[in-house]
Amino acid sequence: MLKKIFGFLYQYISFRSLRARIFFMILLVGIIPSVLMRQGIVQNYEERAVEQRTQTVQAQLKIVADHLINEDYLNTPSSKVISAELDMLSNLYDGRVLIINGNFKIIKDTYGISEGKTIISEEVVKCFLGESVAKYDPENGYIEMTTPIVDDIMGESGNTAEGGGNGKSSGTGNVKGVMLTSMSNQYIVGTMEVLNRKAMLLEAIMIIIIVGIAFILSAILTRPFERVTKAINEVKAGYSNEPISVPDLAETEHIVEAFNQLLQRMKVLDDSRQEFVSNVSHELKTPLTSMKVLADSLLMQENAPAELYREFMEDIVSEIDRENRIITDLLALVKMDKTTSELNITAVDINELAELILKRLRPIARKQDVDVVFESMRPVVAEVDEVKMTLIMSNLVENAIKYNKEHGWVKVIVDADHQYFTFEVTDSGIGIPEESLTQIYERFYRVDKSHSREIGGTGLGLAISKNAVLAHRGFITVTSTEGEGTTFLVKIPLTYIAQ
Numbered sequence: 418m419l420k421k422i423f424g425f426l427y428q429y430i431s432f433r434s435l436r437a438r439i440f441f442m443i444l445l446v447g448i449i450p451s452v453l454m455r456q457g458i459v460q461n462y463e464e465r466a467v468e469q470r471t472q473t474v475q476a477q478l479k480i481v482a483d484h485l486i487n488e489d490y491l492n493t494p495s496s497k498v499i500s501a502e503l504d505m506l507s508n509l510y511d512g513r514v515l516i517i518n519g520n521f522k523i524i525k526d527t528y529g530i531s532e533g534k535t536i537i538s539e540e541v542v543k544c545f546l547g548e549s550v551a552k553y554d555p556e557n558g559y560i561e562m563t564t565p566i567v568d569d570i571m572g573e574s575g576n577t578a579e580g581g582g583n584g585k586s587s588g589t590g591n592v593k594g595v596m597l598t599s600m601s602n603q604y605i606v607g608t609m610e611v612l613n614r615k616a617m618l619l620e621a622i623m624i625i626i627i628v629g630i631a632f633i634l635s636a637i638l639t640r641p642f643e644r645v646t647k648a649i650n651e652v653k654a655g656y657s658n659e660p661i662s663v664p665d666l667a668e669t670e671h672i673v674e675a676f677n678q679l680l681q682r683m684k685v686l687d688d689s690r691q692e693f694v695s696n697v698s699h700e701l702k703t704p705l706t707s708m709k710v711l712a713d714s715l716l717m718q719e720n721a722p723a724e725l726y727r728e729f730m731e732d733i734v735s736e737i738d739r740e741n742r743i744i745t746d747l748l749a750l751v752k753m754d755k756t757t758s759e760l761n762i763t764a765v766d767i768n769e770l771a772e773l774i775l776k777r778l779r780p781i782a783r784k785q786d787v788d789v790v791f792e793s794m795r796p797v798v799a800e801v802d803e804v805k806m807t808l809i810m811s812n813l814v815e816n817a818i819k820y821n822k823e824h825g826w827v828k829v830i831v832d833a834d835h836q837y838f839t840f841e842v843t844d845s846g847i848g849i850p851e852e853s854l855t856q857i858y859e860r861f862y863r864v865d866k867s868h869s870r871e872i873g874g875t876g877l878g879l880a881i882s883k884n885a886v887l888a889h890r891g892f893i894t895v896t897s898t899e900g901e902g903t904t905f906l907v908k909i910p911l912t913y914i915a916q
């Protein structure tokens with residue numbers, strides 16, 4: 418259980434599972450916009466709030482600036498009304514107002530600290546030049562701004578003369594003084610804190626919801642894959658052998674389709690394996706049964722004559738030979754299946770090899786009164802496995818002799834072009850019926866079982882030959898007319914083509 422949990426967690430951490438990938442993707446797609454949105458909203462609020470506050474205060478300050486001019490406060494800063502107005506303003510905005518006259522002298526400080534001092538800061542100078550500034554210091558939560566105190570009557574004539582601008586940004590002539598105001602921004606900071614807290618709470622709730630959605634969605638989306646795995650595991654465990662069906666995603670359906678095709682192929686292979694095993698058992702049992710019948714009948718006869726013993730023993734020996742041949746052929750076939758890729762390739766003189774095989778088979782042919790002719794069209798040296806090539810050639814020539822008629826003939830021709838060499842065996846034998854032509858390469862297939870058995874056939878020769886030809890990347894074809902004869906043609910590349 419613990420192992421399972423660790424495995425599950427590992428898959429999530431290592432990012433290997435599709436479920437983990439979907440989970441994290443949904444998480445990213447959901448969380449990133451919500452975080453950005455919160456930050457955007459808070460920042461936007463801050464900018465807007467500072468801007469609005471600055472505008473409101475500026476408007477108020479301008480009104481006060483007009484009063485200052487009207488009361489000539491810059492020259493006679495004794496007006497109680499103006500002082501009260503300035504104090505009220507500084508109280509209202511929780512800030513400090515400094516009035517600076519044309520000599521850069523502070524004539525009024527609502528804090529009462531700096532009166533009489535001179536101030537030549539960049540902002541003040543700029544303001545005298547007509548440029549009013551508002552600066553926000555987010556760290557200390559202060560907005561600092563300068564407001565020009567403009568003599569409007571002179572300013573208007575000045576403006577007209579200069580051809581544009583308003584009192585605030587016009588030339589130096591009408592700026593009589595500067596109001597330097599700094600006000601606390603605690604209100605905005607406080608609101609922002611509340612807003613941020615609320616937005617974060619909302620964000621946390623959203624993240625929880627997104628995690629939940631991601632978890633559920635990733636589970637739903639990967640469920641078909643789990644169902645496919647479960648179905649395949651059931652087949653693997655042997656509970657079922659039927660094609661599986663998990664209709665859901667197109668992707669899983671493709672997997673299921675491919676798996677069912679594989680299952681089908683395995684079934685075919687299994688069937689053919691079973692058929693092969695039962696064929697082998699049957700073929701191996703037949704000579705044993707004959708031997709038992711022969712031995713039993715000898716045992717049952719008391720005082721059987723020596724000639725009968727001899728005759729039966731000869732039959733038993735021939736059955737043993739047959740059993741032996743079947744086993745040898747079977748071993749050759751199994752070996753061929755196993756080692757298709759393990760050919761022992763050497764340069765072989767094909768004419769020489771054919772002559773050697775014919776020399777070995779001629780005595781058998783003579784016994785059956787069959788004439789064997791060899792025709793070599795040109796010298797041929799090819800890269801082949803000599804042992805397998807010998808099997809191919811001797812099987813075909815042996816068959817041509819075995820399935821021949823009395824006074825028949827066998828003709829073997831070796832030829833080549835620039836790419837392939839051919840080995841052709843034609844006989845004047847009994848021929849093969851058309852319907853059997855496609856089956857003769859199957860293991861244990863024989864056109865006439867009893868005849869083939871009589872002449873010592875195992876039904877494996879052509880299966881072995883075909884396997885050997887295919888291992889050389891060659892072809893084998895057959896043409897035959899019943900009662901007239903058969904031609905087998907083998908075509909193999911002169912140069913071995915590796916797999």
Ligand code: ADP
Binds near residue numbers: 812857877
């Ligand atoms: P077998 O050991 O029985 O000869 P093969 O695999 O060599 O087995 O051949 C399969 C069957 O094909 C044979 O039983 C025979 O009926 C048929 N056959 C093969 N070669 C010839 C041939 N040259 N002429 C007629 N029939 C043939």
